Amino acid sequence: MKRIVILTGAGVSAESGLGTFRDKDGLWTKYDLNEVATPEGFARNPVFVHDFYNARRANCRGAEPNAAHRALARLSAAVPGQVTLVTQNVDDLHERAGAVGVIHMHGMLDGALCASCDHRWRAQAVMSPVDACPACGMLAARPDIVWFGEMPYRMDEIYEALLMADLFVAIGTSGNVYPAAGFAAEARANGAETLELNLEPTEGRRAFDAGRYGPASSVVPAWVDEVLSRV
Numbered sequence: 001m002k003r004i005v006i007l008t009g010a011g012v013s014a015e016s017g018l019g020t021f022r023d024k025d026g027l028w029t030k031y032d033l034n035e036v037a038t039p040e041g042f043a044r045n046p047v048f049v050h051d052f053y054n055a056r057r058a059n060c061r062g063a064e065p066n067a068a069h070r071a072l073a074r075l076s077a078a079v080p081g082q083v084t085l086v087t088q089n090v091d092d093l094h095e096r097a098g099a100v101g102v103i104h105m106h107g108m109l110d111g112a113l114c115a116s117c118d119h120r121w122r123a124q125a126v127m128s129p130v131d132a133c134p135a136c137g138m139l140a141a142r143p144d145i146v147w148f149g150e151m152p153y154r155m156d157e158i159y160e161a162l163l164m165a166d167l168f169v170a171i172g173t174s175g176n177v178y179p180a181a182g183f184a185a186e187a188r189a190n191g192a193e194t195l196e197l198n199l200e201p202t203e204g205r206r207a208f209d210a211g212r213y214g215p216a217s218s219v220v221p222a223w224v225d226e227v228l229s230r231v
């Protein structure tokens with residue numbers, strides 16, 4: 001069985017109702033990302049930023065995993081240790097579909113971080129600037145989300161997996177944001193095959209050997225069935 005690295009983006013959760021960032025009426029068409037997804041934006045207006053993530057946390061709680069999340073969990077379980085699932089998404093739908101060991105390179109909505117002492121804890125449903133850090137007591141609680149200009153999490157593990165990969169699959173991501181946007185080229189340089197599963201071809205499609213296009217809830221289960229039929 002091949003070693004597979006899978007990278008998911010907002011498109012895998014779109015049919016669960018969580019929306020995407022850069023599609024028509026995506027999040028970045030409604031909010032200025034500099035105001036809600038940068039450390040400077042948070043410093044300028046912490047209440048506004050907390051409210052932005054409080055709304056996304058509530059959205060996420062009301063959402064259900066879709067067939068794409070479930071298919072990826074099924075694949076990981078069918079070939080233990082052969083699949084590395086990396087996501088740019090901050091929702092927990094992969095986990096709620098049964099996936100384990102998911103690498104959340106952009107953090108998670110249900111995580112809270114102390115900007116003063118780096119302590120992490122499970123975020124309550126509604127966070128605010130007056131939440132004291134449970135460890136140091138400072139009023140410095142922020143969402144444990146990787147903002148623009150910050151270093152994504154667990155990059156060493158991701159590059160290690162890309163080095164060993166036989167197949168790299170990008171699912172539901174526009175390939176607009178680095179370092180994730182560079183993973184396909186990285187995997188290919190290491191000799192992996194690359195596959196793009198997306199609603200439509202992305203600007204980065206030339207980095208992929210092949211692409212299958214359509215809604216993740218049908219394209220992903222079909223691809224997983226095909227992979228498992230060859231195991």
Ligand code: APR
Nearest residue numbers: 009010011014020021022088172173174177198199215216
């Ligand atoms: N099925 C499959 N793909 C879909 C679907 C669907 N139902 N709906 C939309 N898509 C695709 C779009 O065609 C697009 O290529 O999902 C992709 C979503 O792209 P973006 O909105 O740019 O989201 P993403 O690639 O995850 O953004 C990456 O940018 O803003 C930052 O941190 C944020 O993690 C995010 C990162």
